[in-house]
Amino acid sequence: MGAAVAACARPNAARVLWCPAGRSPATAARAEQAGLEPVADLGDLVEQAHVIVSLCPPAAAERLAHDVAERQYAGIYVEANAISPERMARIAELLGSSARAVVDGAVIGSPPINGKRTRLYLSGPSAAVSVLERLFVGSAVATPVLGDEVGRASALKLAYSSYQKASRVLAAVAFGAARAHGVDDALLDVAGARQGSYLLETGYIAKTAARAWRWGPEMDEAADMVSGVGLPEELLRAVSQTLARWEGSKGLAELTPDEALDQLARP
Incomplete structure:
Protein backbone atom coordinates (compact mmCIF):
# COMPACT_ATOMS: atom_id res chain seq x y z
CA MET A 1 0.00 0.00 0.00
CA GLY A 2 2.79 2.45 0.90
CA ALA A 3 4.58 2.20 -2.43
CA ALA A 4 1.33 2.36 -4.40
CA VAL A 5 0.07 5.47 -2.58
CA ALA A 6 3.48 7.14 -2.87
CA ALA A 7 3.54 6.50 -6.62
CA CYS A 8 0.23 8.35 -6.95
CA ALA A 9 1.86 11.48 -5.51
CA ARG A 10 4.69 11.55 -8.05
CA PRO A 11 2.97 13.67 -10.74
CA ASN A 12 2.29 16.47 -8.23
CA ALA A 13 5.48 16.30 -6.13
CA ALA A 14 8.99 17.47 -6.92
CA ARG A 15 10.41 14.27 -5.40
CA VAL A 16 8.94 11.25 -3.64
CA LEU A 17 11.40 9.72 -1.19
CA TRP A 18 11.56 6.52 0.80
CA CYS A 19 13.93 5.08 3.38
CA PRO A 20 15.21 1.54 2.59
CA ALA A 21 17.10 1.11 5.89
CA GLY A 22 15.92 -2.07 7.59
CA ARG A 23 13.41 -2.94 4.87
CA SER A 24 13.12 -6.22 2.99
CA PRO A 25 14.21 -6.88 -0.62
CA ALA A 26 10.52 -7.25 -1.54
CA THR A 27 9.79 -3.78 -0.18
CA ALA A 28 12.77 -2.36 -2.06
CA ALA A 29 11.53 -3.94 -5.28
CA ARG A 30 8.09 -2.38 -4.85
CA ALA A 31 9.62 1.03 -4.16
CA GLU A 32 11.82 0.80 -7.23
CA GLN A 33 8.89 -0.25 -9.39
CA ALA A 34 6.91 2.72 -8.05
CA GLY A 35 9.73 5.09 -9.04
CA LEU A 36 10.53 6.23 -5.49
CA GLU A 37 13.85 7.85 -4.68
CA PRO A 38 15.84 6.19 -1.87
CA VAL A 39 17.62 8.16 0.85
CA ALA A 40 20.43 6.97 3.10
CA ASP A 41 18.53 6.86 6.38
CA LEU A 42 15.58 8.25 8.32
CA GLY A 43 17.57 11.36 9.24
CA ASP A 44 17.97 12.25 5.57
CA LEU A 45 14.28 11.64 4.94
CA VAL A 46 13.24 13.88 7.84
CA GLU A 47 15.59 16.62 6.67
CA GLN A 48 14.48 16.59 3.03
CA ALA A 49 10.75 15.78 3.05
CA HIS A 50 8.17 18.55 3.27
CA VAL A 51 5.46 15.90 3.85
CA ILE A 52 5.88 12.49 5.49
CA VAL A 53 3.11 9.92 5.05
CA SER A 54 3.43 7.08 7.56
CA LEU A 55 2.01 3.80 6.21
CA CYS A 56 3.22 0.82 8.21
CA PRO A 57 1.83 -2.00 10.40
CA PRO A 58 -0.15 -0.44 13.27
CA ALA A 59 2.13 -1.94 15.90
CA ALA A 60 5.05 0.10 14.53
CA ALA A 61 3.23 3.42 14.05
CA GLU A 62 3.97 5.07 17.38
CA ARG A 63 7.60 3.92 17.41
CA LEU A 64 8.13 5.40 13.96
CA ALA A 65 6.50 8.67 15.00
CA HIS A 66 8.80 8.80 18.02
CA ASP A 67 11.86 8.30 15.80
CA VAL A 68 10.70 11.12 13.53
CA ALA A 69 9.94 13.41 16.49
CA GLU A 70 13.41 12.80 17.92
CA ARG A 71 14.82 14.34 14.75
CA GLN A 72 12.71 17.49 15.20
CA TYR A 73 10.75 17.09 11.98
CA ALA A 74 9.43 20.45 10.81
CA GLY A 75 7.12 19.46 7.94
CA ILE A 76 3.63 17.93 7.68
CA TYR A 77 3.34 14.48 9.25
CA VAL A 78 0.46 12.31 8.02
CA GLU A 79 -0.29 9.43 10.38
CA ALA A 80 -2.18 7.11 8.02
CA ASN A 81 -2.05 3.83 9.91
CA ALA A 82 -4.86 1.74 11.42
CA ILE A 83 -4.55 3.02 14.97
CA SER A 84 -6.98 4.13 17.65
CA PRO A 85 -7.95 7.80 18.00
CA GLU A 86 -6.24 7.73 21.41
CA ARG A 87 -2.94 6.61 19.88
CA MET A 88 -3.42 9.19 17.12
CA ALA A 89 -3.75 11.90 19.79
CA ARG A 90 -0.51 10.75 21.43
CA ILE A 91 1.32 10.89 18.12
CA ALA A 92 -0.05 14.36 17.38
CA GLU A 93 1.16 15.56 20.78
CA LEU A 94 4.53 13.87 20.27
CA LEU A 95 5.18 15.69 16.99
CA GLY A 96 3.31 18.88 17.77
CA SER A 97 6.23 20.81 19.19
CA SER A 98 8.28 20.65 15.98
CA ALA A 99 6.09 19.64 13.04
CA ARG A 100 4.33 22.24 10.92
CA ALA A 101 1.17 20.13 11.31
CA VAL A 102 0.02 16.59 12.09
CA VAL A 103 -2.76 15.17 9.92
CA ASP A 104 -4.83 12.10 10.74
CA GLY A 105 -5.23 9.81 7.73
CA ALA A 106 -7.02 6.55 6.98
CA VAL A 107 -6.54 4.45 3.86
CA ILE A 108 -9.63 2.45 2.93
CA GLY A 109 -9.58 0.30 -0.19
CA SER A 110 -7.16 -1.79 -2.22
CA PRO A 111 -3.70 -0.51 -3.23
CA PRO A 112 -4.20 1.96 -6.11
CA ILE A 113 -2.61 -0.15 -8.85
CA ASN A 114 -3.85 -1.84 -12.03
CA GLY A 115 -6.78 0.52 -12.38
CA LYS A 116 -7.92 0.25 -8.74
CA ARG A 117 -8.68 3.33 -6.69
CA THR A 118 -8.47 3.96 -2.96
CA ARG A 119 -9.47 6.66 -0.50
CA LEU A 120 -7.21 8.47 1.93
CA TYR A 121 -9.58 10.03 4.45
CA LEU A 122 -8.12 13.10 6.16
CA SER A 123 -8.82 15.07 9.31
CA GLY A 124 -6.71 17.82 10.79
CA PRO A 125 -5.65 21.43 10.25
CA SER A 126 -7.25 22.71 7.05
CA ALA A 127 -4.08 24.26 5.59
CA ALA A 128 -2.16 21.01 5.92
CA VAL A 129 -5.09 18.95 4.63
CA SER A 130 -5.20 21.19 1.55
CA VAL A 131 -1.57 20.32 0.84
CA LEU A 132 -2.50 16.63 0.83
CA GLU A 133 -5.47 17.24 -1.42
CA ARG A 134 -3.23 18.98 -3.96
CA LEU A 135 -0.62 16.25 -3.66
CA PHE A 136 -3.05 13.55 -4.82
CA VAL A 137 -5.34 15.54 -7.12
CA GLY A 138 -5.98 13.75 -10.40
CA SER A 139 -4.61 10.46 -9.07
CA ALA A 140 -6.13 7.10 -8.09
CA VAL A 141 -6.12 8.28 -4.44
CA ALA A 142 -9.20 10.28 -3.46
CA THR A 143 -8.87 12.48 -0.36
CA PRO A 144 -12.23 12.93 1.41
CA VAL A 145 -12.00 15.37 4.33
CA LEU A 146 -13.67 14.60 7.67
CA GLY A 147 -13.07 17.94 9.34
CA ASP A 148 -10.28 19.50 11.36
CA GLU A 149 -10.46 17.20 14.41
CA VAL A 150 -7.51 14.81 14.62
CA GLY A 151 -8.79 11.30 15.38
CA ARG A 152 -11.81 11.25 13.09
CA ALA A 153 -10.02 9.51 10.23
Missing part, protein backbone atom coordinates in the same frame (compact mmCIF):
# COMPACT_ATOMS: atom_id res chain seq x y z
CA SER A 154 -8.59 6.91 12.60
CA ALA A 155 -12.02 6.28 14.08
CA LEU A 156 -13.54 5.75 10.63
CA LYS A 157 -10.80 3.31 9.63
CA LEU A 158 -11.17 1.17 12.73
CA ALA A 159 -14.97 1.29 12.70
CA TYR A 160 -14.93 -0.04 9.15
CA SER A 161 -12.10 -2.55 9.53
CA SER A 162 -13.40 -3.95 12.83
CA TYR A 163 -16.53 -5.10 11.00
CA GLN A 164 -14.87 -6.11 7.76
CA LYS A 165 -11.96 -8.06 9.27
CA ALA A 166 -13.93 -9.60 12.12
CA SER A 167 -16.46 -10.83 9.57
CA ARG A 168 -13.69 -12.51 7.58
CA VAL A 169 -12.37 -14.24 10.69
CA LEU A 170 -15.85 -15.32 11.78
CA ALA A 171 -16.51 -16.76 8.31
CA ALA A 172 -13.27 -18.79 8.54
CA VAL A 173 -14.22 -20.15 11.98
CA ALA A 174 -17.73 -21.04 10.80
CA PHE A 175 -16.44 -22.80 7.69
CA GLY A 176 -13.81 -24.62 9.75
CA ALA A 177 -16.48 -25.92 12.12
CA ALA A 178 -18.63 -27.05 9.19
CA ARG A 179 -15.67 -28.78 7.55
CA ALA A 180 -14.83 -30.62 10.76
CA HIS A 181 -18.33 -32.09 10.79
CA GLY A 182 -18.47 -32.80 7.05
CA VAL A 183 -21.17 -30.24 6.27
CA ASP A 184 -19.03 -27.60 4.54
CA ASP A 185 -20.71 -28.14 1.16
CA ALA A 186 -24.11 -27.79 2.80
CA LEU A 187 -22.96 -24.56 4.47
CA LEU A 188 -21.96 -23.16 1.09
CA ASP A 189 -25.39 -24.13 -0.26
CA VAL A 190 -27.11 -22.28 2.59
CA ALA A 191 -24.84 -19.26 2.21
CA GLY A 192 -25.52 -19.17 -1.53
CA ALA A 193 -29.06 -18.04 -0.76
CA ARG A 194 -27.64 -14.93 0.91
CA GLN A 195 -26.21 -12.39 -1.51
CA GLY A 196 -22.71 -11.19 -0.67
CA SER A 197 -22.01 -13.63 2.18
CA TYR A 198 -18.35 -13.93 3.14
CA LEU A 199 -19.03 -17.64 3.74
CA LEU A 200 -18.99 -18.13 -0.03
CA GLU A 201 -15.52 -16.64 -0.41
CA THR A 202 -13.55 -19.62 0.87
CA GLY A 203 -10.48 -18.55 -1.09
CA TYR A 204 -10.20 -15.54 1.20
CA ILE A 205 -9.55 -17.76 4.22
CA ALA A 206 -5.93 -18.23 3.12
CA LYS A 207 -5.58 -14.49 2.44
CA THR A 208 -6.85 -13.75 5.94
CA ALA A 209 -4.27 -16.15 7.39
CA ALA A 210 -1.44 -14.52 5.43
CA ARG A 211 -2.48 -11.07 6.70
CA ALA A 212 -3.13 -12.09 10.30
CA TRP A 213 0.21 -10.68 11.51
CA ARG A 214 -0.99 -7.14 10.87
CA TRP A 215 -4.75 -7.65 11.23
CA GLY A 216 -4.33 -8.83 14.82
CA PRO A 217 -2.75 -5.61 16.13
CA GLU A 218 -5.34 -3.65 14.15
CA MET A 219 -8.14 -5.47 15.97
CA ASP A 220 -6.46 -4.62 19.29
CA GLU A 221 -6.46 -0.96 18.23
CA ALA A 222 -10.16 -1.27 17.38
CA ALA A 223 -10.82 -2.87 20.77
CA ASP A 224 -9.10 0.07 22.46
CA MET A 225 -11.29 2.47 20.49
CA VAL A 226 -14.64 0.83 21.31
CA SER A 227 -13.65 0.42 24.96
CA GLY A 228 -12.87 4.12 25.09
CA VAL A 229 -16.46 5.00 24.20
CA GLY A 230 -18.04 2.47 26.56
CA LEU A 231 -18.71 -0.30 24.03
CA PRO A 232 -17.76 -3.95 24.69
CA GLU A 233 -14.25 -4.82 23.58
CA GLU A 234 -14.33 -8.59 24.15
CA LEU A 235 -15.44 -9.50 20.63
CA LEU A 236 -12.54 -7.68 18.98
CA ARG A 237 -10.04 -9.05 21.53
CA ALA A 238 -11.26 -12.54 20.61
CA VAL A 239 -10.77 -11.78 16.91
CA SER A 240 -7.19 -10.70 17.64
CA GLN A 241 -6.55 -13.89 19.62
CA THR A 242 -7.99 -15.97 16.79
CA LEU A 243 -5.74 -14.27 14.26
CA ALA A 244 -2.74 -15.08 16.46
CA ARG A 245 -3.21 -18.75 15.55
CA TRP A 246 -2.06 -17.82 12.04
CA GLU A 247 1.06 -15.98 13.19
CA GLY A 248 3.30 -18.36 11.22
CA SER A 249 1.53 -17.67 7.92
CA LYS A 250 2.85 -14.16 7.25
CA GLY A 251 2.95 -13.47 3.53
CA LEU A 252 2.41 -17.11 2.46
CA ALA A 253 0.88 -16.55 -0.94
CA GLU A 254 0.85 -20.30 -1.68
CA LEU A 255 -1.19 -21.18 1.44
CA THR A 256 -4.41 -23.04 0.65
CA PRO A 257 -7.72 -22.60 2.48
CA ASP A 258 -7.49 -26.15 3.84
CA GLU A 259 -3.99 -25.51 5.19
CA ALA A 260 -5.16 -22.26 6.79
CA LEU A 261 -8.09 -24.04 8.43
CA ASP A 262 -5.78 -26.79 9.70
CA GLN A 263 -3.62 -24.12 11.36
CA LEU A 264 -6.69 -22.40 12.81
CA ALA A 265 -7.80 -25.67 14.44
CA ARG A 266 -4.51 -26.04 16.31
CA PRO A 267 -4.18 -24.07 19.59
